[in-house]
Amino acid sequence: MTYDIVIRGGTLVTATGRFSADLAIEGERIAAIVTPGTPLDAVRVIDATGKHVIPGAIDVHSHHREPGYTHKEDIVSATSACAAGGVTTSFAMPNVQPPPNTVERLDAIIDLYNAKALVDWNINAAGTVPEEIPGLASRGIAAFKVFMVVDTGRDYPHMPGIGVHDHGKLLEIFETIEPTGVPLMVHPHDQALMGHIEEGFWARGERDALAYAKAYSAHDGIIWDTAAALLLRLQKATGTPLHLLHTQTTGVIEQLRTAKAAGQHVTAELNPWAVFLGNDWRNIERLGSYALSYYVPEKNTEPLWAALADGTIDLISTDHAPHTREEKEPGWTDGWKAHTGTPSTQFYVPMFLDAAVTGRLTLERTVDLLATAPAKAFGLANKGKLEVGADADIAIVDLDAELEITDAIVLSKIGHTPYAGKRVRGVVDTTIVRGRPVYENGGVTGTPGWGRQARPSR
Numbered sequence: 001m002t003y004d005i006v007i008r009g010g011t012l013v014t015a016t017g018r019f020s021a022d023l024a025i026e027g028e029r030i031a032a033i034v035t036p037g038t039p040l041d042a043v044r045v046i047d048a049t050g051k052h053v054i055p056g057a058i059d060v061h062s063h064h065r066e067p068g069y070t071h072k073e074d075i076v077s078a079t080s081a082c083a084a085g086g087v088t089t090s091f092a093m094p095n096v097q098p099p100p101n102t103v104e105r106l107d108a109i110i111d112l113y114n115a116k117a118l119v120d121w122n123i124n125a126a127g128t129v130p131e132e133i134p135g136l137a138s139r140g141i142a143a144f145k146v147f148m149v150v151d152t153g154r155d156y157p158h159m160p161g162i163g164v165h166d167h168g169k170l171l172e173i174f175e176t177i178e179p180t181g182v183p184l185m186v187h188p189h190d191q192a193l194m195g196h197i198e199e200g201f202w203a204r205g206e207r208d209a210l211a212y213a214k215a216y217s218a219h220d221g222i223i224w225d226t227a228a229a230l231l232l233r234l235q236k237a238t239g240t241p242l243h244l245l246h247t248q249t250t251g252v253i254e255q256l257r258t259a260k261a262a263g264q265h266v267t268a269e270l271n272p273w274a275v276f277l278g279n280d281w282r283n284i285e286r287l288g289s290y291a292l293s294y295y296v297p298e299k300n301t302e303p304l305w306a307a308l309a310d311g312t313i314d315l316i317s318t319d320h321a322p323h324t325r326e327e328k329e330p331g332w333t334d335g336w337k338a339h340t341g342t343p344s345t346q347f348y349v350p351m352f353l354d355a356a357v358t359g360r361l362t363l364e365r366t367v368d369l370l371a372t373a374p375a376k377a378f379g380l381a382n383k384g385k386l387e388v389g390a391d392a393d394i395a396i397v398d399l400d401a402e403l404e405i406t407d408a409i410v411l412s413k414i415g416h417t418p419y420a421g422k423r424v425r426g427v428v429d430t431t432i433v434r435g436r437p438v439y440e441n442g443g444v445t446g447t448p449g450w451g452r453q454a455r456p457s458r
């Protein structure tokens, strides 16, 4: 037979090992994995000599901004950045306008993705309207998302319809989601504590980005720790699978260890800003709001890497959150007026490959965190692995080449990155989504509409 593509000469890396092999693709699937040099007929041969072949990254937490905020990003620009970054599946967060908290709204957004996405995708529906939850769960979604953030006057898209802070309402949401079998992602946040902390900063006249950074990390991250404690207790009460977002404190790491040891159904993610950006105070002084997402005080860095290595943190997702310069600039004088969040989908795979090259994590664990574990956590049975029969979602990466991150190469609509100037070992050479190259030779080759909903099998 003649295969569509054969990738020759590379080293395949999975969550459990690495080996030299040639990989053949037929249609959308991996059709064969054979000893290097085995004669195979192919329409196209990709030479991966000296390179590593890994499953494409699966990002379960990304802000694509469409509909409603397309001046920041849209589905085409976000998924183009994914293609260039080795990301073959990206889940969109629901803080768009109108938010997908009803079946009608979700269906409209699904139509947009079917027409525009270059890579595979799903949409994390807002699980804030209990009567809509069963209907939303029937649309092939992989997760619900709820923010515990209640807007405190900032012009940031925490619009009505996506945030719930009332503990009773949160319990009702956990209870309603449980029979659907769909996991619930939550952004942990203690609004009452944050309100008090903010009042103190404002009373002292401290309002700039540095004050904002300190407020969110006050008392060793008390707003994160108390919210996580509530969420883990609600998980225990209801059995609803919980995916905890934004792991960044040692307090949350300790709670995760205890909950997992007790057999609770919880997964947790780390976002790249927690170990590459917001964990260095010098970045916050230099970049102000451009470095925030959140300040993650330096003493958390080593515990976070350890939690990534030992499985306490299950997976890496981006929290890709592009904002324009106009939306970031006010932070120099008022951090509460700047929009929170940092972009990363194009560069996080290279940054974590660099962490593998420099020995922070094994290459196998890195592949697990980026691809295999997210597929497993969200039921994507055919993704996140290099196996015969699996979707041919593949990134070919060069660990000997160096990438210099610059604003000029940013594909996100905003055209800037807080990681500009950073040099990392690990370049994405080629990205393949279900058998079709969507990025190669330094350019995006995918077409809008090729991406398909990555539906979980439950």
Ligand SMILES: [Zn+2]
Binding pocket: 061, 063, 093, 319, 320, 321
């Ligand atoms: Zn987010």
